[in-house]
Amino acid sequence: MENVINEIQELNSTISKHLKYWYGKGPQTCYSSLHENKLIIHINKFMTPSEKALLENNKEPLAYSFRTSVMDRICKDLQAEIHRALGISFNHYASDWDFVTDTGIILFQNEQANWKCENIDQQTKHHIENKVMKVSANVHKVPTHLEMVMFNKRMFAVKCHEVMLQVEKILYKKGHTDILQERAKEIKKSYQESLGEVMGKEVKGVYMIWDYQYDQSYFFFYLR
Incomplete structure (x- = not known):
């Protein structure tokens, strides 16, 4: 270690x-x-x-x-x-x-990356899941399922599956990544405004990575 x-x-x-x-x-x-x-x-x-x-x-x-x-x-x-x-x-x-x-x-x-984690208590897990689902329903598309990882005591990550709207898939196929990036920016802003606290700590930073090829997104938040 x-x-x-x-x-x-x-x-x-x-x-x-x-x-x-x-x-x-x-x-x-x-x-x-x-x-x-x-x-x-x-x-x-x-x-x-x-x-x-x-x-x-x-x-x-x-x-x-x-x-x-x-x-x-x-x-x-x-x-x-x-x-x-x-x-x-x-x-x-x-x-x-x-x-x-x-x-x-x-x-x-890499391909062996495991996004399932057992070191997150159920209360925190449900809190994060509910927040992600609520924001997704309001501004985007509800993912089919989530996977969650706590990298350390201040960094959490959520992997979301099947998150793209049909129009976004068409934009990606046509190479309009600039439009997708602007859309992603607005979605991230919604998460920043909605998260509040996790485990009694203020969310200091929010980051989102999109994998348009595989219809997935990764949502990271950093606690103060």
């Missing part, structure tokens, strides 16, 4: 160095959590002057597109670094960013 903790700490340092190399600026903090073939990386205070300028000029979609493109290149490098550090191969990665709080997450996983 101690070896894994040391490897995670070294990995955090490696990730920060890669981010600084590509951006010219490293994050203030970088924390990783490993759970059954899934690695979640929470990054804090990472905005570059160029991104700040874009946001000040009301060009958030362009700033998000820039961040996503650069992160795609960085994640390809990190796959090899993670394998060297942890001995685990990850062939899927995705990220989401909150420019208001200047935080974000990167998710790495």
Whole structure:
């Protein structure tokens, strides 16, 4: 267990160095959590002057597109670094960013990733499920079923299955990802406004990752 903790700490340092190399600026903090073939990386205070300028000029979609493109290149490098550090191969990665709080997450996983977790008490699990179902019914589509994971005492994740409307499937097939991204932003905002508290703690950050190819979404929330 101690070896894994040391490897995670070294990995955090490696990730920060890669981010600084590509951006010219490293994050203030970088924390990783490993759970059954899934690695979640929470990054804090990472905005570059160029991104700040874009946001000040009301060009958030362009700033998000820039961040996503650069992160795609960085994640390809990190796959090899993670394998060297942890001995685990990850062939899927995705990220989401909150420019208001200047935080974000990167998710790495593989086909063996297990999204079922037994370390969440039933009361908390039902509370989260009810919140997700309620928001989904109001602004989107109720998922057919949910899976839930607690990465650490401050980071929860929910995997939602069959969440896309028919029109969204058509937009994805036609390559209109810009429209889907704007829609995803509004859905995430609804979750941010509706969650309130979990386990008696304020929800500090909300992140959403969409897998349009497989009709799934991943919802993460970070507790204060």
